[in-house]
Amino acid sequence: xxxxxxxxxxxxxxxxxxxxxxxxxxxxxxxxxxxxxxxxxxxxxxxxxxxxxxxxxxxxxxxxxxxxxxxxxxxxxxxxxxxxxxxxxxxxxxxxxxxxxxxxxxxxxxxxxxxxxxxxxxxxxxxxxxxxxxxxxxxxxxxxxxxxxxxxxxxxxxxxxxxxxxxxxxxxxxxxxxxxxxxxxxxxxxx
Numbered sequence: 728x729x730x731x732x733x734x735x736x737x738x739x740x741x742x743x744x745x746x747x748x749x750x751x752x753x754x755x756x757x758x759x760x761x762x763x764x765x766x767x768x769x770x771x772x773x774x775x776x777x778x779x780x781x782x783x784x785x786x787x788x789x790x791x792x793x794x795x796x797x798x799x800x801x802x803x804x805x806x807x808x809x810x811x812x813x814x815x816x817x818x819x820x821x822x823x824x825x826x827x828x829x830x831x832x833x834x835x836x837x838x839x840x841x842x843x844x845x846x847x848x849x850x851x852x853x854x855x856x857x858x859x860x861x862x863x864x865x866x867x868x869x870x871x872x873x874x875x876x877x878x879x880x881x882x883x884x885x886x887x888x889x890x891x892x893x894x895x896x897x898x899x900x901x902x903x904x905x906x907x908x909x910x911x912x913x914x915x916x917x918x
Contacts, residue, residue, distance in 0.1 A: 729804050730783055738778040745771075746879030749779045754884050757782070760827035760863035761887070764854045764907050766847050766915065767836035771874050776834050777805075779882050784832035787819060812839065820857060827861035837907065847912055855903035858890045865890060867907055869914035883914045 741747060755761065763784065765776055773786050783806060790809040793799040810819035826833050835857075837850040858865045867885040874880050888910065893903055 730806060733801075733805055734778060734783075737774045741771075741775065741778055744876070745874050746876055747775070747779075748879060748881040749884075750881060751884035752779065752781075754886055755780055755782070755866055756864055756887060758830065760830055760861050761832045762827065762854055762858045762863050762865045763832065763834045763868055763884075764837050764850075764865055764911065765834070765868035765882075766870055766911055767838050767841045768845055768870055769841065769874055771880075772836065772841075772870055773834065775870065775880065775882055776868065779884075780832070782832050784834050785823075785826045786834050787823075787836075820853060823853075823857040824861050827857060827863045833857070833863075837904070847908065847915060850904050850908050852900050852904045855890075855900045855907065858888075859894055859900060859903060862891050864888060865903075865907060867910035867914060869911050871915060883917070885910050885914050 763776055763780070765772065777784060777786070785806040785808065787810040788802050788807040790811050792802060793809045808819065808822050810816050823833055835854045837854040838848045839851050842848050854865065857863070865888040867888065869883045870880060871883065872878055872880040888906060890903060893906065898906070
């Protein structure tokens with residue numbers, strides 16, 4: 728209930744403040760475990776992804792945010808859970824797999840931090856790890872443009888990646904990460 732109310736408030740705010748275009752929303756599976764893997768250009772990205780899909784989803788948030796009294800309370804009630812950046816956080820990975828094993832959706836920004844120049848940075852393997860471990864589908868996403876009323880921002884969702892099929896075909900986590908990278912780059916440079 729809290730998530731739905733907050734999502735509707737954020738959606739109203741975003742559509743009032745920014746020019747937003749959503750492409751490929753119909754490619755997102757309506758049920759089952761899904762990892763949305765997106766590039767990361769702004770602190771506005773997590774809410775943008777959240778309001779662009781119909782399903783509720785969970786998010787990683789840097790652990791420091793949970794120490795801020797009101798903000799920590801709010802984001803924990805918006806399905807966010809802490810991750811220690813810059814190192815392998817086993818607790819966050821375990822929580823991610825639990826979320827996916829329950830058939831839910833998870834949003835991840837596998838670059839690890841925001842790209843200052845808009846170019847996709849090397850992806851970390853956490854997203855491919857949790858997707859392969861849980862059998863989740865991965866939906867690549869690309870955020871393009873700027874959070875500006877005139878220029879506008881576009882989020883494009885790509886075709887789902889079937890991690891079970893890829894691992895059956897002999898691909899490992901590194902290969903899956905390269906596939907995610909390729910798909911996001913293709914979305915970034917498509918019209």
